[in-house]
Amino acid sequence: QRGELKIGASLTVGNYWLPEKISQFKQLYPGIFINCQLGNAEEICEGTAVGMYDLGLVTGDIKPSLQHSLEQDEVGSDRLQIVIGKSHPWFQHNEIYLNELFSTSWVMRESGSGAQQMFEQALQSWGIEPRNLDVVLNLNTSEMVKAVVESGVGAAALPESMVKKELQLRTLNAVQIINPQKQSKKALEIIQPIWKLKHRQRFHTRVMIAFENMLMQEDVQVA
Numbered sequence: 001q002r003g004e005l006k007i008g009a010s011l012t013v014g015n016y017w018l019p020e021k022i023s024q025f026k027q028l029y030p031g032i033f034i035n036c037q038l039g040n041a042e043e044i045c046e047g048t049a050v051g052m053y054d055l056g057l058v059t060g061d062i063k064p065s066l067q068h069s070l071e072q073d074e075v076g077s078d079r080l081q082i083v084i085g086k087s088h089p090w091f092q093h094n095e096i097y098l099n100e101l102f103s104t105s106w107v108m109r110e111s112g113s114g115a116q117q118m119f120e121q122a123l124q125s126w127g128i129e130p131r132n133l134d135v136v137l138n139l140n141t142s143e144m145v146k147a148v149v150e151s152g153v154g155a156a157a158l159p160e161s162m163v164k165k166e167l168q169l170r171t172l173n174a175v176q177i178i179n180p181q182k183q184s185k186k187a188l189e190i191i192q193p194i195w196k197l198k199h200r201q202r203f204h205t206r207v208m209i210a211f212e213n214m215l216m217q218e219d220v221q222v223a
Contacts, residue, residue: 003207007036008044008053010060010114012142013194016161017076018057025211032207040140042112045070048197054208056197059159060114061121072195075215079160080118080190081174083167087152095176095187098126105136105154107145115142118192119157126179126188146172157190 009018014036022034039047041058048056049069059078062070084090090104101123109116120130139145142158149156150171166172176187196215198204 002031003205004033004035005205005207005211006052006054007034007211008047008056009036009038010041010044010058011038012078012115012159012162013057013059014038015143016159017078017194021215025214028214029207029210040110040112041114041117045197048199051199051202054198054205055211056195058114058195058197059192060117062195062197069199069201070197071200072197073216074193075196076194078192078194080115080122080157080192081160081163081167082155082177083146083149083158083163083172083174084155085150085152085172086170088155090155090175091173093173093175095178098128098177098179098188101128101133101177105134107137107139107148107154107156108135109142109145110138110140113140113142114192115157115159118190122157122188122190126177159192 007018015038018036022036025032026034037047037053041060042063044053044056044058045062045066047053049066057075062072088104090096123130136154137148139148142162145156146158146163146166150166163172163174167174178187196212198208
């Protein structure tokens with residue numbers, strides 16, 4: 001019932017997914033002090049590897065140079081949505097064809113962002129080189145990306161958890177991507193796993209283990 005838990009979380013995970021988990025944990029263990037720091041996925045991976053955090057929670061890839069230090073487990077997932085604001089020509093559409101991605105300007109996160117990594121990987125798997133898109137802005141928070149797109153600049157790929165409210169209020173619209181060359185006409189999806197990271201060799205406190213167990217039980221229920 002006593003102790004401290006140091007968590008590092010990437011920005012979207014920390015702002016939208018983690019608060020509910022921390023609240024549940026505090027109800028179970030009210031005496032535990034939780035210290036949570038946010039950064040981009042790359043910063044959180046590096047911080048967990050050097051012992052700044054007991055646990056890291058991120059989306060995206062773990063650098064090969066850190067994989068030998070970090071143990072990773074999937075504890076949830078989020079979907080990336082292609083979103084645009086009211087003044088965008090796609091706003092009244094539910095679907096667009098893959099080749100139309102070249103016909104708009106894009107607002108992107110910086111390269112250390114988990115969501116940005118996932119979007120670039122998805123584009124490459126669809127046969128699109130990310131650098132060939134018309135990127136007009138690179139920003140270091142998804143909140144800023146959302147605000148800029150909502151105000152009418154370009155399109156962006158953002159986690160569903162962070163645009164849920166805007167989609168309901170219709171200040172943003174999400175479009176499905178269809179590959180016209182595929183017979184099924186099934187929408188292309190970008191699902192990003194949420195990873196729990198911990199150092200392979202460092203001592204695991206009882207507080208850490210309790211928090212991990214809660215996350216893993218949640219993941220089993222979701223699955």
